[in-house]
Amino acid sequence: MSSLAAQRRHPASIVLVLLLGLVITGGLYALLAPSSAGAAVGSSSDLKSGKSLFLANCATCHGVNADGRENNPSLVGVGAAAVDFQVSSGRMPLSNPSVQAARNSSNVQFTSTQIKQLAEYVASLGAGPAIPSSKYTSLGGNIAKGGELFRVNCAMCHNFAGSGGALTRGKYAPNLMDVSGKQMYEAMLTGPQSMPVFNDTNLSPQDKKDVIAYLKNVKNEPSQGGHTLGNLGPVTEGMFAWTIGIGLLIGAAVWLGRKAA
């Protein structure tokens, strides 16, 4: 002990201490870090826990065999992308049935691991679109091309700036400003609720990436001058002009017509 203490000022000791520290850190990391590679592989234990999650949370409406009931769709063949979209956006499990399930990011009831297990279980029931690779859901697409595709394929429902809009009988196309790239991709791929499907032969993965890049750019773009009024076009602009604008004009007219004290 005393000899070790005596040699603590040896030039080699600092190298040794450093090495020791690195080995401990690396070892602990390898031991404790969640292994992403392991989770990606559809192991039988994941399928099992996915099935138990499904039976506990989804089977009441979608049926024990996920084959649907009266108004509730069958989940055979919808694929992992549809499950990931519906559950990670907080739409499913549906809290109360209404015209349309609304995005509710504060009500996501499962961890990402559980969503993955659930998606794997549903995907095992029948082939369907898989969860997209992050290569196509991250930024970096062609914004100009994405804008063109968005205006042709999406803007009529989701509005020119992705602010959403009304459909028939209380249904609506949601606002896209706070939707993640992954969920946008999954929505195009699976066509949730009223939305039609935009499969990979219609909008290729690169096209979808461009559309996502365009929408992210719209969100981050500063307003050119003044309030956007929600980017809703003539509805809010007209309302502003008719209430505030005309109100100010009437106020000015009243002031002009009054005699000074």
Added chain:
Amino acid sequence: MTTSFTGPERHDHSEHQPEPGDHGRQGSDLINLGDGHHEGSGALPERFENPGLPEHVHRLGDDDPAAAKRSERQVASLFGVSMLATLLFVISYIVVGKGEIVTLPLIGATKALHVALGVTLGISLLCIGLGAVHWAKTLMSDTEVVEERHTLRSPDEDREGTVKILTDSAESTQLTRRPLIKYSLGGALGLFVVPLGLQLVGSLGPLPHDNLGVTLWDRKLNGKGRRLMRDPENTPIRLSDVTLGSVFHVLPEGIDDVQNPQDAKVKAAVLLVSMQESDIKNAKEASWGIQGVVAYSKICTHVGCPVGLYEHTTHHLLCPCHQSTFDMTNDCEVIFGPAKRRLPQLKISVNDAGYLVADQGFQEPVGPSFWERA
């Protein structure tokens, strides 16, 4: 300057002869509510008095020099604020960079230059206006003035003089004696209207000919029906690409080779939809499509907006402009909104290479009504 009102002296007239039915107008004849039922005569006074102008009331500044001085200072400071804002406009024009972004409460991230220029210019102009109005209201003379309108008719001697000049000149130019000149001049001047009117009518544009009834789908490409191409990629579509629940936005093949692609596009845009064949209720619709894949004109029959809001669960197709709704399971019958006619269907088939192709053009004009098609 005279006044049209004859002043208060007329008031005396009625006060001297109070009549039984005349009460109410003068203080002495007031009806007391405690008198019980009071029979009115129903008679109107012979004439109503002109009440004249209300008495002129002085403003604070008219009598009090200190108040007038205060108003003067207020007006001057409004003009001063305007000058300051204008100077700030000039400064921000020079100083604030074009790309600078500022985050404001309520508004969020916005271009600093545009906000600075707009706000300073707005304040500058507003303060000029406020100052001018405040000046007019507190300091400028506010005495009521009445000006009598002069008679419009000219004096008789002027009227006679004008007639004399006209008859004299008709006489001296010999127009009255030489009708040949009169009529030929009339003809020349009359005919001169034609070139002016012709240009006006001619510049209304070419005659429509068959443009409203014919789209690019009618015109064969190399003798064959045009393929359905994705908009905007301009690539052909295979039947297998159109999976269930899909919607494709389609333009005819070769649209970029025509003289005015935009003109062709506004008539030939098509929506390609895939649904369960069993959902289709209309036999013609099913036979003009393939295995539940049908193509319809995207141009609304109301006023020609692109109909694009397709709900794949209800198969309703909604026009964004006026909410006309078409039922895609029943040959695009109108089920709601101002549109009067179904959307025209495009008959499609698969060619030898496996691509979707239009067999024929639309069998009726696309888009809104026009004069030959009520």
